[in-house]
Amino acid sequence: MIRVEHVSKSFTLHNQGAAVIPVMRGGELTVARGECVALTGASGAGKSTLMRMIYGNYLTASGRVMVGDLDVAQAAPREILELRRHVLGYVSQFLRVVPRVATLDVVAEPLRAVGSNEAEARARAGELLAQLNIPERLWQLSPTTFSGGEQQRVNIARGFAHPYPVLLLDEPTASLDATNRATVLALIEDAKARGTAILGIFHDEAARDQICDREVDVTRFTPGLAA
Amino acid sequence: MTPLLQVENIAKFYGARIGCTDVSFDLYPGEVMGIVGESGSGKSTLLNTLAGHLTPDRGAVRFDTRADGLRDTVTMSEPERRMLSRTDWAFVHQHARDGLRMNVSAGGNVGERLMAVGARHYGDIRASATDWLGRVEINEDRIDDRPSAFSGGMQQRLQIARNLVTGPRLVFMDEPTGGLDVSVQARLLDLLRGLVREMGLSAIIVTHDLAVVRLLADRLMVMKDGHVVETGLTDQVLDDPQHGYTQLLVSSVLQV
Numbered sequence: 032m033i034r035v036e037h038v039s040k041s042f043t044l045h046n047q048g049a050a051v052i053p054v055m056r057g058g059e060l061t062v063a064r065g066e067c068v069a070l071t072g073a074s075g076a077g078k079s080t081l082m083r084m085i086y087g088n089y090l091t092a093s094g095r096v097m098v099g100d101l102d103v104a105q106a107a108p109r110e111i112l113e114l115r116r117h118v119l120g121y122v123s124q125f126l127r128v129v130p131r132v133a134t135l136d137v138v139a140e141p142l143r144a145v146g147s148n149e150a151e152a153r154a155r156a157g158e159l160l161a162q163l164n165i166p167e168r169l170w171q172l173s174p175t176t177f178s179g180g181e182q183q184r185v186n187i188a189r190g191f192a193h194p195y196p197v198l199l200l201d202e203p204t205a206s207l208d209a210t211n212r213a214t215v216l217a218l219i220e221d222a223k224a225r226g227t228a229i230l231g232i233f234h235d236e237a238a239r240d241q242i243c244d245r246e247v248d249v250t251r252f253t254p255g256l257a258a
Numbered sequence: 259m260t261p262l263l264q265v266e267n268i269a270k271f272y273g274a275r276i277g278c279t280d281v282s283f284d285l286y287p288g289e290v291m292g293i294v295g296e297s298g299s300g301k302s303t304l305l306n307t308l309a310g311h312l313t314p315d316r317g318a319v320r321f322d323t324r325a326d327g328l329r330d331t332v333t334m335s336e337p338e339r340r341m342l343s344r345t346d347w348a349f350v351h352q353h354a355r356d357g358l359r360m361n362v363s364a365g366g367n368v369g370e371r372l373m374a375v376g377a378r379h380y381g382d383i384r385a386s387a388t389d390w391l392g393r394v395e396i397n398e399d400r401i402d403d404r405p406s407a408f409s410g411g412m413q414q415r416l417q418i419a420r421n422l423v424t425g426p427r428l429v430f431m432d433e434p435t436g437g438l439d440v441s442v443q444a445r446l447l448d449l450l451r452g453l454v455r456e457m458g459l460s461a462i463i464v465t466h467d468l469a470v471v472r473l474l475a476d477r478l479m480v481m482k483d484g485h486v487v488e489t490g491l492t493d494q495v496l497d498d499p500q501h502g503y504t505q506l507l508v509s510s511v512l513q514v
């Protein structure tokens with residue numbers, strides 16, 4: 032479902048003497064249906080960069096980034112939006128929401144975006160929030176006031192609300208206690224069993240060993256570090 | 259799919275000075291596009307040119323009309339263009355008082371738009387007005403008050419109700435949250451997002467607030483000195499800006 036072929040990326044900092052910082056060269060990666068692949072490498076090696084290139088919020092300088100049938104590196108904004116609505120989910124490390132929107136609606140939103148009715152979407156959102164131990168009395172509040180761990184769980188609930196065929200996970204188990212960590216891992220296992228292609232960054236090694244089928248070390252693609 | 263709006267090579271000059279130039283883009287149904295840039299960058303000139311308030315010196319603005327498909331609104335007759343701006347288009351001004359009649363009641367402000375497109379039944383008009391005041395969270399018992407008795411945030415919400423009551427397909431917004439305090443701004447953003455989703459609206463939003471466009475806009479256009487310097491997916495432009503000016507804009511935002 033994901034096929035990254037020979038991608039490169041650099042940042043040009045126009046306001047700092049037009050410094051050009053090459054961050055990736057010769058990136059290659061595939062993730063099949065029902066497979067979970069972990070990106071590894073030291074901090075700064077380019078794990079998140081590669082993930083963002085696949086999601087489309089970082090531009091790719093050269094090469095192909097196929098998600099399903101769409102080359103994200105070449106696609107028009109409209110095509111990427113469509114892909115994100117139906118096919119490509121992303122659980123980032125940070126929750127970004129409109130202030131004052133109820134948690135239940137934050138989680139239901141991806142379902143509303145693909146046309147589910149309000150009652151259905153909220154019911155599914157409630158299920159996920161309950162599973163992730165967010166007490167029901169908080170559902171009508173905005174998650175902006177929640178603790179870090181609670182926000183992370185809301186973010187995960189939102190990412191799993193719609194059964195995306197492709198899922199990108201950036202540190203999904205960071206800052207979670209043992210019970211919630213187990214719940215998140217179970218959600219990931221379920222998604223895999225459903226045939227979802229998953230690409231993840233996990234600093235939690237035990238979690239990585241438990242759910243990932245393969246690892247890809249991005250250090251190989253880091254210019255200046257690769258042998 | 260046919261674009262709702264097709265802008266081709268629009269240019270507007272003020273004498274020898276550039277208002278905006280070489281602007282082209284397509285906007286599809288349901289899409290929200292943000293236009294950012296500092297004051298004087300030409301973003302308001304562009305918006306007013308697109309909405310027919312200013313006549314461009316060059317270029318075409320084609321709108322997918324209900325009757326005849328894509329028509330150039332620059333060359334169509336004035337009555338036709340005025341009809342469009344009353345039915346399929348809406349324009350939300352930065353200052354609510356520019357878009358409202360301050361000495362007419364709130365209900366009258368909403369009802370007037372309906373009457374302009376032919377509604378005549380008083381009961382129906384008042385019922386619609388009440389419904390829309392509710393949608394923008396203005397209490398029903400304020401329907402006979404004049405907007406001059408409303409707070410700034412309420413005036414802005416009333417202006418939105420007045421604009422959306424006729425079920426437009428394209429909404430132009432000029433700094434819709436500018437000048438409002440942040441708590442009011444958040445509520446307005448949530449309202450706008452809900453309306454865009456429920457009504458399948460397309461919108462073009464001019465603002466200098468990057469946080470507002472990140473939450474509202476699917477696509478972003480960055481302007482400087484009358485030129486478009488960068489366009490793309492909103493999160494891509496903000497997370498991985500390519501042009502020096504955009505990088506400066508993004509890195510200048512204060513973190514809260």
